[in-house]
Amino acid sequence: MANSASANSPFLRNQWYTAATSEEIGDKPFARMICNEPVLLFRRTDGSVVALEDRCPHRMAPLSLGEVVGDEIQCGYHGAKFRGDGACTLIPSQKDLPIPRGFGVRSYPVIEQAALIFIWMGDVAKADPALIPEWVGRNTADGWKAVYGYHHVKGHYQLVIDNLLDLSHITYTHKTTLAGPGIDETPMAVEQEGDVVRTSRVIRNVDPAPIHRAIKGFTTKIDRWQLSEFRAPIYILVTLGAELAGTHENLQQPTHLVINSATPETDNTTHYFWSVTRPFALDNEELSKRFKEITTLAFDEDAAVIEAQQQRIETERTGAALVNFRGDRGGVAARRVVSKKLQDEAAAVNAVAAE
Numbered sequence: 001m002a003n004s005a006s007a008n009s010p011f012l013r014n015q016w017y018t019a020a021t022s023e024e025i026g027d028k029p030f031a032r033m034i035c036n037e038p039v040l041l042f043r044r045t046d047g048s049v050v051a052l053e054d055r056c057p058h059r060m061a062p063l064s065l066g067e068v069v070g071d072e073i074q075c076g077y078h079g080a081k082f083r084g085d086g087a088c089t090l091i092p093s094q095k096d097l098p099i100p101r102g103f104g105v106r107s108y109p110v111i112e113q114a115a116l117i118f119i120w121m122g123d124v125a126k127a128d129p130a131l132i133p134e135w136v137g138r139n140t141a142d143g144w145k146a147v148y149g150y151h152h153v154k155g156h157y158q159l160v161i162d163n164l165l166d167l168s169h170i171t172y173t174h175k176t177t178l179a180g181p182g183i184d185e186t187p188m189a190v191e192q193e194g195d196v197v198r199t200s201r202v203i204r205n206v207d208p209a210p211i212h213r214a215i216k217g218f219t220t221k222i223d224r225w226q227l228s229e230f231r232a233p234i235y236i237l238v239t240l241g242a243e244l245a246g247t248h249e250n251l252q253q254p255t256h257l258v259i260n261s262a263t264p265e266t267d268n269t270t271h272y273f274w275s276v277t278r279p280f281a282l283d284n285e286e287l288s289k290r291f292k293e294i295t296t297l298a299f300d301e302d303a304a305v306i307e308a309q310q311q312r313i314e315t316e317r318t319g320a321a322l323v324n325f326r327g328d329r330g331g332v333a334a335r336r337v338v339s340k341k342l343q344d345e346a347a348a349v350n351a352v353a354a355e
């Protein structure tokens with residue numbers, strides 16, 4: 001997978017994946033495929049979120065076709081009921097018999113944080129909440145205001161990661177929203193610290209992009225900067241700043257952050273969750289609307305190119321690999337981190353199997 005978008009790439013299991021926005025989950029069954037596994041989400045009466053395998057262990061009907069009854073899900077086929085921990089509590093047609101031992105569904109750990117729901121797809125004992133990137137909390141932190149969005153992308157999740165680590169595409173893909181002069185002429189710095197990969201660029205004394213005019217009212221030359229931080233396997237924080245040209249030597253205060261997670265749905269499709277959070281004009285509803293509109297438009301453009309790219313990758317018949325430009329160093333480093341983690345995870349599984 002190091003330098004391709006293989007159709008058979010496995011996924012890291014011992015990771016938190018963004019499963020849904022808080023808003024999406026209520027007291028009705030909500031079905032979503034995550035890392036090739038069908039998952040059912042719903043809220044119990046106390047508001048806590050449950051994630052279960054969306055496959056009834058009786059005849060394998062999707063449990064999401066059933067009904068939430070109190071704190072349980074009842075299968076819509078023959079009525080078996082399951083608790084949030086996956087245990088079966090009722091088989092209506094054989095109430096006189098004990099529930100067969102081991103008859104239940106898999107339950108996944110979930111955490112609701114910063115208006116998002118995270119799911120742990122691997123070993124329950126390893127589900128450490130501290131492994132969710134801390135900057136996700138900026139969505140709901142004091143002094144910040146976020147808008148949220150979701151794109152379903154028919155492309156491998158690493159193509160979304162590549163996209164966010166090489167923002168030189170802004171010039172060509174986002175002509176009406178984010179593009180401005182000087183982006184691909186300005187060298188991008190790449191650094192890696194352990195498993196964290198960062199790419200960045202500071203662009204001085206350039207005309208503002210449409211987004212800067214819309215959200216900050218800039219009409220004269222600005223300094224703008226971009227920093228993308230990758231946390232394996234699916235998270236990218238993009239920090240964006242703009243101010244009047246020459247205001248500061250070191251640019252510090254961002255105009256906004258884009259917090260992204262690219263959760264694999266299947267081998268080659270992705271649930272792309274994003275939020276744009278800002279530290280100014282918090283109560284300005286009109287501005288929130290503008291941020292949501294511009295970002296939705298821009299990410300529609302990303303999704304279109306990634307989906308077309310995925311198709312071309314899948315229909316390539318000569319075995320040619322992707323070619324790396326200088327701007328791909330971040331994406332390549334991120335793929336390397338994921339590959340290494342996949343190897344480590346596979347080695348740990350093999351070691352347990354050999355015991």
Ligand code: FES
Binds near residue numbers: 058061076077
């Ligand atoms: S398939 Fe669910 S109870 Fe029969």
Ligand SMILES: [Fe+2]
Binds near residue numbers: 169
């Ligand atoms: Fe983009």
